[in-house]
Amino acid sequence: MQCTACPNSFTAVLSLSHPGEDKEDAPNNVNVQVTPPTEPSTSQPVKEEEKKDLPEGNETQEVGGSGGSDDSEDSDEDSDDEDSDEKEEEEDEEENDKPLSLEWPDTRRKQATYLFLLPIVFPLWLTVPDVRSAASKKFFAMTFLGSIIWIAVFSYLMVWWAHQVGETVGISEEIMGLTILAAGTSIPDLITSVIVARKGLGDMAVSSSVGSNIFDITVGLPGPWLMYSLINGFTPVAVSSNGLFCAIVLLFLMLLFVIFSIAVCKWKMNKILGCIMFALYFFFLVVSVMLEDRIIMCPVSI
Structure with a gap:
């Protein structure tokens, strides 16, 4: 076998002969020309230049492969979910900001809720101005006082009904106050705490729950006792x-x-x-x- 080297290639000359034959009678030589690979130092800059010429999307796809496309799809789905949640929250806020309407709703679920809350909503709609409308914003003081009066009316009815249920079932007034009345008076605090907590105002939710109890002890109990004492000639209230x-x-x-x-x-x-x-x-x-x-x-x- 003979090999001759060239500047960029080399030629391998293979001599094939059969046993027993002379070299002179050998068949024609087979010439195989092989080109060596280029050096790494010359190929690397070319790849870098090709990467620079590629657009940003193709470059990230080449580096990330199929996993990059999956991550992009997951991120798109997450962003879509976040957008839908934000849209639902915005729609709820818009509905809460709209004035109260007594129009008949479309769906059966809303119609059932409408009929269930109508005995409570209708008197409030007649007596308390809705400050969410532009025409009633100037009557905010009347709305505040009317809300307090209606809270007193509903509280009186709740205490009266709880007392009657306790006497009928045979439960003492103390236990009714610790269970049913305590839960009934704390439901508004629960609703307001949930609303502000969903908006990310955790400090307001906690302070509302603590402040309401302090208000009940320092104002809710002494206020009626003071009024009772003034009406009955400063007679003390036995507890x-x-x-x-x-x-x-x-x-x-x-x-x-x-x-x-x-x-x-x-x-x-x-x-x-x-x-x-x-x-x-x-x-x-x-x-x-x-x-x-x-x-x-x-x-x-x-």
Whole structure:
């Protein structure tokens, strides 16, 4: 075999012969020309220049491969979901900002809700100006006072109905106050807290729940007692309860546990904090009912 080298290629000359034959009688030589690959130093700049000439989309597709396209599709789906959620929130806010309308709705679900809430909504629509309309914005003071009056009316009806149910079933007034009345008066706080929490205002939700209870204790109870004393010649109001002292101590302990649980959750509202709050409420409810029914005796009686 003979090999001759050229500047950019080399030629391999193969001599094929059969056994027993001389080299002179050998068949024609077979010439194979092979071109060597280019050097890496010369090929790399060319690839970089080609990448520069490619558009940005093709370059990312070449680097990422099929995975890049999947990631882009996932990101597009996530963005579509976020856009749909934002649109739904905007539509809900727009509906809440619109004035109250008593027009007959289209769907059956809305029609059932309309008939169920009509005995409550219709008197409010007649007596309380809707400040969401441009013509009624100047009557905001009347709306504020009318709302307070209607809250008092509904509260009186709720207490009266709860008292009648308690007497019929055989449940004491203290237990009705700890369960049904407490839940009924806290539903508006729950609704407002959920609304502001969905808007991302967690601090307002927590402060509303705490501030409403402080308002009930410092204003809601002394106000009616003061009015009763003024009407009846400053006669004191007798308040008696089987475990009132222990219930007050338990209330302060619950407040400390609430603050401690919020600190454990790193001052963030999450599912763990919600479960802890539910557990604390049921614990307080059970202990208070046991104190009222004298299942647990309080060492200090009032």
